Amino acid sequence: MRKKTVAVLLTAAMMTGMLAGCGNSGGDSGKEASGSAGKKGDSDTLTVMCVGTEADTYIDAYNSIAEKFSEDNEYGVNVKIDFYENEQYKTKLTTLMASNAVPDVFFTWELSYLQPFVEGGKVTDITSYLEKDAEWKDSFADGTLELLSYDGKNYGIPTQKSLCVMFYNKKIFEENGVSVPSTYDEFLKVCDTLKNNGVTPMAMCGTDAWIPAQFVQQIAGGMAGDSLFQDICDGKEKWNNETHVKAAEEVKKMADAGYFQDGYIGMGPEESTDLFTNGKSAMYFMGAWDADKIQKSGMGEDAGAFVLPAYDAQYNNISVGSVDTSFAVSETCKNKDAAVAFLKFWTSQEMEEMLLYENGRIPADNFDLDTGKLTPLMAEVLTISNEQVGLTPWWDRQFGAGEGVEFNNTCVSVLGGEDAEGAFDGLQQFAEDNADR
Amino acid sequence: MNKVLGNKKSIAVFVLPAFLIYAVFVLVPIGYNVYVSFLQTDLMSPSKFVGIKNYVNLFRDSTFTGALKNNILMVIGSLIAHLPLALLFGNILFQKIKGSHFFQTVFFLPSVICGVAVGLTWTFVYNSEFGLLNKFLEIIGLESLQHVWLSDKNLALFCIIVVVMWQFVGYHMIIQLAAMKNIPSSYYEAAEIDGTSKWVQFKSITFPLIKPILKVDAVLIITGSLKYYDLIAVMTGGGPNHATELMSTYMFYQGFRTLKYGYSAGIGVILLILCMCSVLLSNLVFRSEPVEF
Numbered sequence: 180m181r182k183k184t185v186a187v188l189l190t191a192a193m194m195t196g197m198l199a200g201c202g203n204s205g206g207d208s209g210k211e212a213s214g215s216a217g218k219k220g221d222s223d224t225l226t227v228m229c230v231g232t233e234a235d236t237y238i239d240a241y242n243s244i245a246e247k248f249s250e251d252n253e254y255g256v257n258v259k260i261d262f263y264e265n266e267q268y269k270t271k272l273t274t275l276m277a278s279n280a281v282p283d284v285f286f287t288w289e290l291s292y293l294q295p296f297v298e299g300g301k302v303t304d305i306t307s308y309l310e311k312d313a314e315w316k317d318s319f320a321d322g323t324l325e326l327l328s329y330d331g332k333n334y335g336i337p338t339q340k341s342l343c344v345m346f347y348n349k350k351i352f353e354e355n356g357v358s359v360p361s362t363y364d365e366f367l368k369v370c371d372t373l374k375n376n377g378v379t380p381m382a383m384c385g386t387d388a389w390i391p392a393q394f395v396q397q398i399a400g401g402m403a404g405d406s407l408f409q410d411i412c413d414g415k416e417k418w419n420n421e422t423h424v425k426a427a428e429e430v431k432k433m434a435d436a437g438y439f440q441d442g443y444i445g446m447g448p449e450e451s452t453d454l455f456t457n458g459k460s461a462m463y464f465m466g467a468w469d470a471d472k473i474q475k476s477g478m479g480e481d482a483g484a485f486v487l488p489a490y491d492a493q494y495n496n497i498s499v500g501s502v503d504t505s506f507a508v509s510e511t512c513k514n515k516d517a518a519v520a521f522l523k524f525w526t527s528q529e530m531e532e533m534l535l536y537e538n539g540r541i542p543a544d545n546f547d548l549d550t551g552k553l554t555p556l557m558a559e560v561l562t563i564s565n566e567q568v569g570l571t572p573w574w575d576r577q578f579g580a581g582e583g584v585e586f587n588n589t590c591v592s593v594l595g596g597e598d599a600e601g602a603f604d605g606l607q608q609f610a611e612d613n614a615d616r
Numbered sequence: 617m618n619k620v621l622g623n624k625k626s627i628a629v630f631v632l633p634a635f636l637i638y639a640v641f642v643l644v645p646i647g648y649n650v651y652v653s654f655l656q657t658d659l660m661s662p663s664k665f666v667g668i669k670n671y672v673n674l675f676r677d678s679t680f681t682g683a684l685k686n687n688i689l690m691v692i693g694s695l696i697a698h699l700p701l702a703l704l705f706g707n708i709l710f711q712k713i714k715g716s717h718f719f720q721t722v723f724f725l726p727s728v729i730c731g732v733a734v735g736l737t738w739t740f741v742y743n744s745e746f747g748l749l750n751k752f753l754e755i756i757g758l759e760s761l762q763h764v765w766l767s768d769k770n771l772a773l774f775c776i777i778v779v780v781m782w783q784f785v786g787y788h789m790i791i792q793l794a795a796m797k798n799i800p801s802s803y804y805e806a807a808e809i810d811g812t813s814k815w816v817q818f819k820s821i822t823f824p825l826i827k828p829i830l831k832v833d834a835v836l837i838i839t840g841s842l843k844y845y846d847l848i849a850v851m852t853g854g855g856p857n858h859a860t861e862l863m864s865t866y867m868f869y870q871g872f873r874t875l876k877y878g879y880s881a882g883i884g885v886i887l888l889i890l891c892m893c894s895v896l897l898s899n900l901v902f903r904s905e906p907v908e909f
Contacts, residue, residue: 273875589857
C-alpha cells in the first residue's frame, strides 16, 4: 500500500514536468507545422512570412493583396502569407536563416536588421530587377531604397514609410483653451496648462523600452539636428554625447512634472494607446502606423497630429522615421521572378492606395494622391510626412539589437531614476565592448 | 533470461538505442556548443576562431555578471522555499491530520499550471494600476508600500523569485512527502512508545532517512533555478534595463536577437559547468549511507 502511494505521488510529480513541457513545445510545434506546410506544398506556392497578429487590422488588406496577385499572374503562382507575432517572428527568422529554410519572401526591417543576412549570403540581390524596370525604381521616394541597400546593391523593397508624430485630442485641447504648439516652450506650456487643469498631458508606455526611447531620440534630433545621427553612425560622435544626456534628462523632467500618466513606467503599449483613444490623455507620441487604430477607435474627428516642435527652432521638422514593412527575397527562393513580381504588385499604385485609404499605411512610393479619400487624421499625418526635412531611423533599426536596444534600455533606466550621464557612459562602454563580441 | 542479461554484448544491444538518442540529442549538441563558444560567428558568414576571448568578454560584460548574480539569488530563493519550507509543509501533511490529501492537492496545483499562464496571472497581480497587490495594500492602508513592482529595477527580480517559490513549493513537497511515506511506520511507533516528541522524530528518523531524496531534490532545485527561463520571458523579458536578466534569457538575447552565437554559446557552457558543480556540491552536502528498509 505504502509503495503504491509513493508510486502514485511520484508519477504525479513526473507528469507535471511532462505537462509543463508539452504545454510550451506543443504550441510551438503546431506553428512550426503551419509554417513549413506552405514550403512543402506544390512548387507553385510562393510563401511569404510577415509580422502581424489577428489584432492588426492590416492583415486582411495584406491577404487581399496576396489573393489578387494569386488570381492572375503570368507565373501561375499562389501567394500564401504566414503571420507571426513580432517577437516570435524575430526568433523564427533567425533560426530559419541559420538552417537555410527561409520562405521565399520575408518581412524585414531595414538597415542593420537585414545586414547580417545579406552578408551571410541568404538574401537575393534584386538590383538587376530594379535596373530593368526604371519606372518601378523611380516610383520609390528618395532615399527609401537606400535604407535596404548594402554595398550599393538593393536587397529589399520598402512598401511603406513611417515616422513619429504627436497625436492629440482636438476636443481636449479646445476644452482647455490650448492650441497646437509651434515652439518647444509652447509645447511645455501646453503640457503645464493641461496638467494644472487635471488632464494627463501625454500617454506614455514604460514597459516597451523603444517607446520612451523614440521620444528621447526625437528631442535629441530637435537639439542637434540630424547631423548628430549621422555622426554617431559614422563613429564621429559618441553615445554619451551631451545631447543624448540632455534629451534624456528633458524627458525625465517631463515625467517628474507629471506630464505622463501615473504609473506609466509599468504600463504596456495597449494600455497607453487606450488611455489616449479613450480621451483620458491629451497627447500620444507614436509612430504614424497607429493612426488607423486611433481613427477607428471612435475618436474620429477629434484625433489630430502635429510634429513635436524642436528644442532648437533651427532643427524643426527633423523626425524619427524610416521605411516600414519592407520585404526581401530569400536566396533559396525557387521562383525569384515571381517573388519580385509580387513585390512589384504590392508597391503598385493601386495596392498602395488601398493600404493608404483603408488602412492608413503611408506608401513608400511617390504618386499623386486623392486627398478626398483620406481620413482627416491621415491627411494631417501625410502633410507632416511631406513637411519633414530630415528623417532619422529609430536607433534600434539603425544598430539593431546591440547598441540600438541598449539605447532604448538606457532611456528607460534614466526614467527609472538612474543618473543620465552615468547611464549613457554605460551605453558608450557597451558599444565599445560589443564591437569585439 | 539471466543468461541473456549476463552477456555483455546483449546488454549493449538493449542499451544502444537509448544511448544513440541520448548522444544525438544531448552529447553531440553539448560538444558542438562548446566548439561554437570558441568562435565569433553569426552562423551565416564565415566564422572566426577567437579562443577564449568570448569568455574573457563575458566576465567583463556587466549585464552577464548581473545575470549571474540574479541566478545566484534565484538559487538561494528557491533553496529556501523548496527545501526547509517544503520540508515543513511536507512534514505537517505527513502527520495524520484531517484533510491532508486535500492540502496535498492544493499545494501541488500551481506546479501543474503551465509557466506562461502563471506568469501572466502574476503580471496582473503585480500590475501597478489594477493589480491585486497594490489594491490590497491600499485597503489595509499601506499606500506608501505601493510600487510599480515589475518595472522597478530593485524589486522586479524579487517579485519573480517569490512567484517561483510559490509555484514549485508543492512540487518539491510532494517529492519529499513521497520519501517520508516510504519510511516504515514501525519506526515511528517505536519512537512513540519511547515517548519522543515530534521534533525528535523528525530529526532522528525522518530527516536521516530521506536524505538521499533530498540530495536529488537539491540537484533539481539548483539546476532548475540556474537554467530558469519562462517566467522571466513572460513577465519582464529581462527588463527593465536587464535588471531581471538571467543567464538563460541573456543567452537567448545574445543568440537570437544580436546574432552573436559564439558569445551566446559561451554563456551556455558556463551554465553547463555551474549545473555540474551544483551536482557535486549537493553530493557533498547530503552525503549519506544507502538505506534499506
